[in-house]
Amino acid sequence: MLDALVAAGATDINGPNFAIDDDSVAKAQARKAAMDRARAQALDYAKMAGYANVRLLEVNESIAFARPMPMIQTVSKMADAAMAVPTPIEPGLVGTGVTVTVKYELTR
Secondary structure, three states, rough: OHHHHOOOOOOOOOOOOOOOOOOHHHHHHHHHHHHHHHHHHHHHHHHHOOOOEEEEEEEEEEEEEEEEEOOOHHHHHHHHHHHOOOOOOOOOOOOOEEEEEEEEEEEE
16 A cells, blocks of 8 residues: 555655554553552652651543654665565554652651
């Protein structure tokens, strides 16, 4: 399809784009990892400041939209790809994530 578009005169092609159909499990894992890390860091700060524990006050989440990232190729691979027929599709990475902002109170 890409070769046909270029042969027809297309000069700016955006795609193909790859995505995860259902990223709910991956987002849940990311959310848990973020909360575990936030609590561990809060406990470290509490102990450094002379407190014994922390109490969770607030949680905010934003969903990260992860665009597919092409993998970096070496110059020789790019030269080979330029001479390859049909047009190659570069491998890449597709991901997902969440950003969690938490607020803790240091407690005695």
